[in-house]
Amino acid sequence: MSLFRAETRRLAKRRFIRLFALGTLLVLAAIVTGMFLSHHQPSPALLARAQVEADQGYEIALRQAARETANCRAAQGTAAARDYPPCDQIYQPARADFRAGWNLPPAFDFRAEFGFLVTTLAALLAVMAYVIGATCVGAEWSSGGMMNLLLWRPRRLEVLGTKLAALLAGLAAFTVVVSALWTALFALTAQLRGTLAGMTAGAWQSVVLMELRGLVLVLVAGAIGFGLASLGRHTATALGAAIGAIIVLQFGLANVLSMAKAPYVEAYLAPVWVQAWLDKSAVATDWESCDYSSTQGCAATTITLTWPMAGGVLAVVTLLVVGAAMWTMCSRDIT
Amino acid sequence: MSAVLEIQGLRKTYRSRRGVRRALDGFDMAVEAGQVHGFLGPNGSGKTTTLRTLLGLIKADGGRMSLLGRAVPQALPEVAGQVGAIVESPQFFGNFSARDTLSLLADAGGVPQSRVAEVLELVGLRDRAGERVKTYSLGLKQRLAVGSALLKNPRLLILDEPANGLDPGGIREMRTLMRTLAGSGMTVLLSSHILGEIQLICDSVTIISAGRRVAAGTVADVLARHATSAVRVRVESVADLTSSAGALREIGARVSVEPDHLVVGGIAQPGAITRTLAARGIYVSELAPVAVDLESVFLELTGTTPVEGEHRQVDQSTATPAVHGGWGQ
Ligand SMILES: Nc1ncnc2c1ncn2[C@@H]1O[C@H](COP(=O)(O)OP(=O)(O)O)[C@@H](O)[C@H]1O
Ligand SMILES: [Mg+2]
Numbered sequence: 001m002s003l004f005r006a007e008t009r010r011l012a013k014r015r016f017i018r019l020f021a022l023g024t025l026l027v028l029a030a031i032v033t034g035m036f037l038s039h040h041q042p043s044p045a046l047l048a049r050a051q052v053e054a055d056q057g058y059e060i061a062l063r064q065a066a067r068e069t070a071n072c073r074a075a076q077g078t079a080a081a082r083d084y085p086p087c088d089q090i091y092q093p094a095r096a097d098f099r100a101g102w103n104l105p106p107a108f109d110f111r112a113e114f115g116f117l118v119t120t121l122a123a124l125l126a127v128m129a130y131v132i133g134a135t136c137v138g139a140e141w142s143s144g145g146m147m148n149l150l151l152w153r154p155r156r157l158e159v160l161g162t163k164l165a166a167l168l169a170g171l172a173a174f175t176v177v178v179s180a181l182w183t184a185l186f187a188l189t190a191q192l193r194g195t196l197a198g199m200t201a202g203a204w205q206s207v208v209l210m211e212l213r214g215l216v217l218v219l220v221a222g223a224i225g226f227g228l229a230s231l232g233r234h235t236a237t238a239l240g241a242a243i244g245a246i247i248v249l250q251f252g253l254a255n256v257l258s259m260a261k262a263p264y265v266e267a268y269l270a271p272v273w274v275q276a277w278l279d280k281s282a283v284a285t286d287w288e289s290c291d292y293s294s295t296q297g298c299a300a301t302t303i304t305l306t307w308p309m310a311g312g313v314l315a316v317v318t319l320l321v322v323g324a325a326m327w328t329m330c331s332r333d334i335t
Numbered sequence: 336m337s338a339v340l341e342i343q344g345l346r347k348t349y350r351s352r353r354g355v356r357r358a359l360d361g362f363d364m365a366v367e368a369g370q371v372h373g374f375l376g377p378n379g380s381g382k383t384t385t386l387r388t389l390l391g392l393i394k395a396d397g398g399r400m401s402l403l404g405r406a407v408p409q410a411l412p413e414v415a416g417q418v419g420a421i422v423e424s425p426q427f428f429g430n431f432s433a434r435d436t437l438s439l440l441a442d443a444g445g446v447p448q449s450r451v452a453e454v455l456e457l458v459g460l461r462d463r464a465g466e467r468v469k470t471y472s473l474g475l476k477q478r479l480a481v482g483s484a485l486l487k488n489p490r491l492l493i494l495d496e497p498a499n500g501l502d503p504g505g506i507r508e509m510r511t512l513m514r515t516l517a518g519s520g521m522t523v524l525l526s527s528h529i530l531g532e533i534q535l536i537c538d539s540v541t542i543i544s545a546g547r548r549v550a551a552g553t554v555a556d557v558l559a560r561h562a563t564s565a566v567r568v569r570v571e572s573v574a575d576l577t578s579s580a581g582a583l584r585e586i587g588a589r590v591s592v593e594p595d596h597l598v599v600g601g602i603a604q605p606g607a608i609t610r611t612l613a614a615r616g617i618y619v620s621e622l623a624p625v626a627v628d629l630e631s632v633f634l635e636l637t638g639t640t641p642v643e644g645e646h647r648q649v650d651q652s653t654a655t656p657a658v659h660g661g662w663g664q
Contacts, residue, residue, distance in 0.1 A: 003443050143428040148427065153415070
């Protein structure tokens with residue numbers, strides 16, 4: 001227990017970790033502020049102004065149509081007539097084409113929009129977790145602190161395991177608090193500048209479940225960053241691996257696969273799996289296929305990636321990376 | 336007296352993509368309780384490798400080791416609390432202060448936090464304990480490292496080249512500290528290539544060369560056993576030096592020819608020298624024991640005596656007959 005306390009203290013003392021967490025919080029705060037400022041409750045004053053704008057638009061359009069028609073008529077019989085369609089076919093605006101609602105600033109519809117915001121939060125926190133996970137063990141290795149610690153605690157698995165546990169505990173606490181704030185702030189935004197309509201108990205439950213899946217994603221990212229940095233004994237290993245994976249495995253692979261006309265290209269790419277995990281399902285399409293039906297014509301076949309599948313993939317990758325880190329920790333010479 | 340540290344037949348071979356290097360080749364060592372023990376050897380002779388293996392940082396390829404009477408590395412978790420150690424140059428996370436560094440170690444090792452201030456005082460870092468370690472000079476880091484080893488108030492203190500980077504005052508303080516600690520019953524193992532240090536503060540020494548023990552015992556023993564036999568021999572005519580050397584080598588002496596005299600070793604009775612030379616009609620004008628210090632013993636045993644006009648390379652040793660373990664073996 002004393003080792004766990006030392007490791008949590010070490011995490012909290014690291015300036016880089018504090019700054020990185022703070023930076024993430026600032027980005028999140030900017031998103032909240034932006035969303036708040038760009039949405040408005042449809043107040044009577046706003047409605048009235050929107051109605052005026054709609055009326056004005058209608059008037060302008062009417063005048064323009066009348067002018068066009070007059071020009072058209074005047075041009076009949078001259079060479080310029082070729083520039084006009086038959087004069088009675090010129091568009092005549094209708095009242096219904098100018099709705100007041102269109103001139104209203106948008107209102108924040110919590111039920112429709114919050115899902116995407118949970119995904120945003122999970123993605124940002126996962127990136128943060130990856131970097132923090134990498135630096136918390138990478139800096140220990142490269143500074144020699146790890147060797148020092150092993151002179152105090154010769155049980156290597158215990159040391160690495162406790163470091164990982166402290167990291168995950170810290171990330172979990174941070175994510176839970178930030179998710180709660182995130183939800184509360186957007187619920188408030190909906191209250192003040194939109195609507196919470198449709199947020200039944202069931203809808204809230206699915207929001208909470210989605211946030212829990214987001215928490216798992218954050219922990220997985222932290223553990224993978226930790227594992228890679230420990231394998232390479234340097235923070236840069238994990239960051240390099242991430243960049244390499246994005247460039248080679250994602251852009252490169254996507255290109256090669258689409259050139260090779262492989263079916264279900266998206267299924268090889270990480271974002272789809274993340275999406276499947278958070279949104280409970282995602283669809284990959286075989287663009288070359290043709291499911292012919294007489295009514296619809298050609299329809300491409302698709303496969304649906306479900307969240308249990310995505311969860312399995314996340315679990316396997318995490319186990320592989322963390323397992324490899326633990327195994328090398330036990331077997332390597334520390335010099 | 337009981338051995339606090341025992342090593343028998345320790346072997347370690349480093350394998351890397353660039354080859355294989357035999358760093359330890361059947362090394363033995365024993366350190367008695369309550370002593371300050373010097374661990375001497377030239378650069379690259381295997382001192383750090385020995386300490387790393389002992390402390391479980393690297394795995395040995397063979398041999399037996401024990402610390403405080405328990406076989407390691409098996410019993411390391413139980414004895415680690417009583418063994419304070421620094422290995423190689425001190426390394427700490429640069430952005431933490433000395434106080435934070437020690438405080439975190441104290442937490443990890445279950446040592447009360449009050450010990451941190453005591454240790455900072457002991458190694459003279461009290462007034463600079465709040466500064467970041469990366470702003471420290473090598474000597475300050477070395478002090479911090481010694482402090483971290485002392486933190487658990489160990490029964491056995493292992494220090495790898497602790498005098499590195501210390502100023503003369505610091506070295507003397509370190510010496511006093513070692514003596515005080517040993518006086519309080521702590522056993523201290525000190526690796527070094529600075530011989531004056533060892534001669535001044537150590538009760539006993541182990542000398543390592545190319546991964547093997549070449550001498551061990553109290554400083555006086557080692558000096559007596561390995562160098563008193565050397566004598567300086569002058570003969571009446573300098574022209575006879577070469578033939579004298581030849582004659583003495585025939586009776587099994589180790590002879591080095593200097594401009595105006597010979598240094599002769601490996602002879603039990605100096606009388607044999609006069610007898611042999613007299614038999615050839617060469618008369619000895621001076622026969623004097625060479626005053627020895629640990630340095631010359633060290634140089635002789637490890638075969639690292641500088642030779643004029645040559646640049647000795649590390650790992651190059653004239654004394655050890657077979658030089659084991661070059662890259663690519
Ligand atoms: N990690 C390593 N990989 C390969 N060779 C090593 C490694 N560490 C040390 N060595 C080699 O082993 C020998 C002994 O090194 P070391 O124990 O550090 O010597 P010392 O501490 O006595 O100066 C040296 O020749 C050194 O180059
Ligand atoms: Mg060394």
